[in-house]
Amino acid sequence: MESDYLFADAPNAPDATNVLTMKPRAARFHSESETIVTVLQSPVPAFAEAELIRLYNNLYSSIAQFRVHGCLEGAFTFIASQGKEPTSIFLFRIDKHKASVLNNGILVGQKEVRRFADAVFAKFPVVDVISFHAVQTVVADVRRLGFPTQRFNHSEDIVATLPASEQEYLDRLGKSTRKNVRYYTNKVKRDFPSWQYQLVEKGQVSEQHIRDIVQLKRASLARKDAVSPITEADVQLIIALVRECGFVGVATIDGKVCAGSIGYRTGSGIFGSIVAHDARYDQYWIGMLCCYSTIVKGIALGCTEYHFQSGRDEYKYRLLGERRDLDDLTVYRSWGRLLLNGDTALKAALVGYSRKLKTWLIDAANTQAGGSWLLARPIAGYKKLRRICTEAIRRPDSASKSDASANREPTNLA
Numbered sequence: 001m002e003s004d005y006l007f008a009d010a011p012n013a014p015d016a017t018n019v020l021t022m023k024p025r026a027a028r029f030h031s032e033s034e035t036i037v038t039v040l041q042s043p044v045p046a047f048a049e050a051e052l053i054r055l056y057n058n059l060y061s062s063i064a065q066f067r068v069h070g071c072l073e074g075a076f077t078f079i080a081s082q083g084k085e086p087t088s089i090f091l092f093r094i095d096k097h098k099a100s101v102l103n104n105g106i107l108v109g110q111k112e113v114r115r116f117a118d119a120v121f122a123k124f125p126v127v128d129v130i131s132f133h134a135v136q137t138v139v140a141d142v143r144r145l146g147f148p149t150q151r152f153n154h155s156e157d158i159v160a161t162l163p164a165s166e167q168e169y170l171d172r173l174g175k176s177t178r179k180n181v182r183y184y185t186n187k188v189k190r191d192f193p194s195w196q197y198q199l200v201e202k203g204q205v206s207e208q209h210i211r212d213i214v215q216l217k218r219a220s221l222a223r224k225d226a227v228s229p230i231t232e233a234d235v236q237l238i239i240a241l242v243r244e245c246g247f248v249g250v251a252t253i254d255g256k257v258c259a260g261s262i263g264y265r266t267g268s269g270i271f272g273s274i275v276a277h278d279a280r281y282d283q284y285w286i287g288m289l290c291c292y293s294t295i296v297k298g299i300a301l302g303c304t305e306y307h308f309q310s311g312r313d314e315y316k317y318r319l320l321g322e323r324r325d326l327d328d329l330t331v332y333r334s335w336g337r338l339l340l341n342g343d344t345a346l347k348a349a350l351v352g353y354s355r356k357l358k359t360w361l362i363d364a365a366n367t368q369a370g371g372s373w374l375l376a377r378p379i380a381g382y383k384k385l386r387r388i389c390t391e392a393i394r395r396p397d398s399a400s401k402s403d404a405s406a407n408r409e410p411t412n413l414a
Contacts, residue, residue, distance in 0.1 A: 035087070039119050040077040044091060048077060051086050052103075057267035057305075060104035060134070064244040064266070066091065068237060071102050080115055088112045092120070097128040097341065104134040105157060105326065110141035113331065117147055121333050128337040129344055132329040148332040150345060152352025153359070158308040158321035166296045169320075177318045181292055184285040192253045197290070199297040201247040201265070209248050210239055213260035216276035223279065238262060238273070249294040251277075251286065259290040268304040270294070288315055295319065312362070328352065 049063040059065055066072050071093070078090040090112075091102040099120050113132070120127055134154045142151050163169050170178055188195050200206070214235055218228040242248065245266060251259040259277035263270055272294070277287040295306050308316040312323070330348050332338040338345055 034082050035115075036081050037115050037119050038079045038081070039123060040079070042072070042074050042076065044072055044075060044077050048079075048089055048091075052089055053267045055086065055089060056103070056106045057269050058103075058105045059245070059264050059266040059269070059271040059307075061102075061106045062245070062266050064241065064264075066102055068241045068244055075102065078116055078119060080112065088115075090116055092130075094124060094127060097126060098131060098344070099124065099127045099129070100131045101133065101135075103132075105136075107136040108132060108329070109138065110144050113141070113329070114145055117145070117331050128333050128341050130331040132327075132331075134326040135329060136324055137327045137329055142329065145331065148335050148338045150328075150330040150348045150352070152328050152348060153325055153355055154328045155310045155326045155355075156312065157310065157324045157326055158312070158316040159324055160295065160306045160308070160316075160320040160322070162295065162299050162304050162306055164299070166299055169296065169299060172320060174318060180285060181289070184289055188281075188284045188286065188289065191284070194254050195251070197249065197251045197293045199247055199249045199294065202243060202245070205242050205246065205248045207239055209250050209257060209260065210242060210262060211235065212257040213248065213250075213262055213274060213276050214238070216257070216260065216278060217274050220276055220279070249290060249297065251290050251293070253281075259286045261290055261294045263294065265298075265301075265303070268302065269307060270298040270303050270305070271307045272309060288319075291315070291319065 044063070044066075052061055052063060056062075063072070066075070071091070075091045075093050078088075078092065079086050080088045089103075092099050093102065094100075101116075117130055120130055137151060139151075142149055163172065170181065173181070200209075214230055218230065221228045238246075241264060242262065246262065246264045247270075249261040249263075250257055257278075258281055260275075261272060262274040263272045265271075272291070275287060275291050275294075277290060298306055306319075306321075308319075308321050310326075328348065328351070330344070332341065332345075
């Protein structure tokens with residue numbers, strides 16, 4: 001397949017850092033005649049940190065996220081620029097025949113993916129497969145890429161667009177939600193005069209508060225006979241990321257933590273990670289009040305979006321969340337290379353169709369008024385089958401540090 005770009009070594013760049021620049025064929029893309037694509041070897045250039053925030057405003061496409069999870073060492077940097085201003089930046093790692101893009105959660109369009117694929121396939125003949133994980137895609141764009149592709153839903157991000165003031169946000173809530181916020185706020189203050197809520201950021205956060213909130217979440221999961229996925233290693237990562245760009249919202253009664261939220265702030269976006277409360281205060285709607293209070297504090301800080309992240313919980317929609325689907329997109333150099341990497345294609349299909357079955361079962365259960373119990377056994381069977389399939393297709397050498405780090409996400413139990 002002929003590339004839409006001409007390739008040449010970049011001028012005036014150290015050989016140790018510069019890999020490739022590309023200029024578009026003007027005859028084909030007159031409107032893109034000023035777009036220059038550059039691929040750099042590690043280390044990631046310093047300016048990328050601010051530019052990634054400007055371009056994507058997303059935790060999962062930030063240097064802070066990559067740094068805490070150990071993804072930066074050995075990573076390549078892809079930069080598409082018009083003039084001196086980058087229009088897209090992707091960080092990626094190469095493991096054997098696969099290039100894994102580290103950026104997650106962002107919208108990737110046809111032009112950006114095509115430029116990136118042209119650059120990677122041109123410079124790295126060993127690469128057969130490019131993997132984008134948990135990104136927003138457009139079906140029509142994927143079909144116009146000009147490469148064999150696989151696209152499957154991976155998850156979702158439930159996002160609330162925030163207005164300029166708390167009052168405007170409260171006015172936008174549904175009538176019953178708005179009434180409950182006011183009623184339970186007054187009730188908890190009346191019954192517990194010592195009630196306090198505060199939002200603390202980065203280095204001012206107490207490690208003990210983080211551990212208290214994690215413990216509340218573990219206790220909540222235990223009440224549901226669920227095993228907590230939060231290990232001590234996860235807690236250490238949470239603490240490190242909070243120090244970089246996070247916050248903790250803490251609600252206390254008589255000086256003791258009764259509810260809290262852990263999240264991260266990137267640009268004008270807030271990313272909720274863990275929300276938990278003490279079961280003794282269930283009748284006070286205290287978990288919802290904590291989440292609402294965190295959103296309100298975010299509005300005061302000038303934030304424009306609150307990301308509830310994955311999980312189609314009803315309360316997220318009640319607080320004005322809207323679903324954005326996140327897909328796994330796999331791009332192959334050619335149909336022949338797709339066949340040679342049949343194990344990768346099979347694994348992507350199994351995981352993708354498994355996800356599709358799961359969401360169908362859950363959505364069906366949620367719409368079966370009073371009859372969701374009928375789907376309890378199929379859902380449990382699905383989970384068991386998914387574990388079996390995952391183990392069956394996992395290769396011993398596939399869990400390399402690069403792939404594991406590239407797709408690592410902070411614990412999301414919001």
